[in-house]
Amino acid sequence: MEQSLVTLDRQDALVILRLNRPQAYNSLSLQLLEALQAALIELADDESISVLVIAGTGRGFCSGHDLKEMRNAEDASLHQRIFSTCSAVMQQIIAMPMPVIAQVHGIATAAGCQLVASCDLAVAADTSRFATPGVNIGLFCSTPMVALSRAVQPKHAMEMLLLGDMISAQRAAEIGLINWCVPAADLESYTLEVANKIAAHSRATVRLGKQGFYQQLNQNVEDAYDNCSQRMVNNMQLEDCVEGIDAFVNKRHPEWQHR
Missing domain, CATH: 3.90.226.10 (2-enoyl-CoA Hydratase; Chain A, domain 1)
Structure with missing residues (x-):
C-alpha cells in the first residue's frame, strides 16, 4: 500500500x-x-x-x-x-x-x-x-x-x-x-x-446482506425474489442467526461469533 x-x-x-x-x-x-x-x-x-x-x-x-x-x-x-x-x-x-x-x-x-x-x-x-x-x-x-x-x-x-x-x-x-x-x-x-x-451487528449477516442488495438490483422482480428467498434460507443457517433469534426470544443481548 x-x-x-x-x-x-x-x-x-x-x-x-x-x-x-x-x-x-x-x-x-x-x-x-x-x-x-x-x-x-x-x-x-x-x-x-x-x-x-x-x-x-x-x-x-x-x-x-x-x-x-x-x-x-x-x-x-x-x-x-x-x-x-x-x-x-x-x-x-x-x-x-x-x-x-x-x-x-x-x-x-x-x-x-x-x-x-x-x-x-x-x-x-x-x-x-x-x-x-x-x-x-x-x-x-x-x-x-x-x-x-x-x-x-x-x-x-x-x-x-x-x-x-x-x-x-x-x-x-x-x-x-x-x-x-x-x-x-x-x-x-x-x-x-x-x-x-x-x-455492532453480525459481520456475517451484514456481508451476506450487502452482497444480496447489489445482486438483486440488477435482476427482474421474479429473479430477485428467488435470489433473496434463497439468501434468507442461507442466512437462517448462520450461527449468528440462530444466536440472534434465541437472544430475541429470551430477551438478552446476542453474542456474535461473526459466522
Whole structure:
C-alpha cells in the first residue's frame, strides 16, 4: 500500500482510509487510484473488518481526476489507464464485502462525486459541496454518471450533469446522493457513530446482506425474489442467526461469533 497517497487508520473492526494528496484536493492521479485500488484489494480479504470509511485529508474530500496529469499526457494510453483504473476502483467499492461509508468535507466534484455515489452510505459536513462539472470544461462526466445515475433519480442526475453547478450538502441529502448532512464540527464523530452501529451487528449477516442488495438490483422482480428467498434460507443457517433469534426470544443481548 502506498502510504504517502493513501493512509490507513484501524480502530478495532473499523478501518478509515484517507486519500492523501491535500495539496491537490486529493485529486485522483493514476498513482493515487492505483494506491487506493491496492488498499481495497488488501482489505477485502480481511474478515475481521466490519466497516470501511473513506475520507480525505486537507481542505476537501476529492476534486476528481488530476486534470494537469491528463492534459500533459502524450497520447490516449494514459487517459485509458486512468479511466479504466478509476472504473475498477468504483466497482471494487461495491464489491467490498463490508459496508463502505464516505466521510465528506469540503468539495466532492467529478470523480470525487462519483466516489461518494459509489459508497454504500455517505455522511457529509453541512459546508461541503458536490458537482459533476465536466460539461463546463468540455469533458462530460460520463464515468461519474454511472455511479450518480444509480444513486439518485434520473432527472436529478441529469440536472447535475447538464448544468455542472455546485450543489449544497443539504441539496445532496434531498436528492439522495448522501444520507446525512451534519454540522462540520460533528462530521467525524457522527460518521464513527454510524460505523460503530453497523459494526455492532453480525459481520456475517451484514456481508451476506450487502452482497444480496447489489445482486438483486440488477435482476427482474421474479429473479430477485428467488435470489433473496434463497439468501434468507442461507442466512437462517448462520450461527449468528440462530444466536440472534434465541437472544430475541429470551430477551438478552446476542453474542456474535461473526459466522
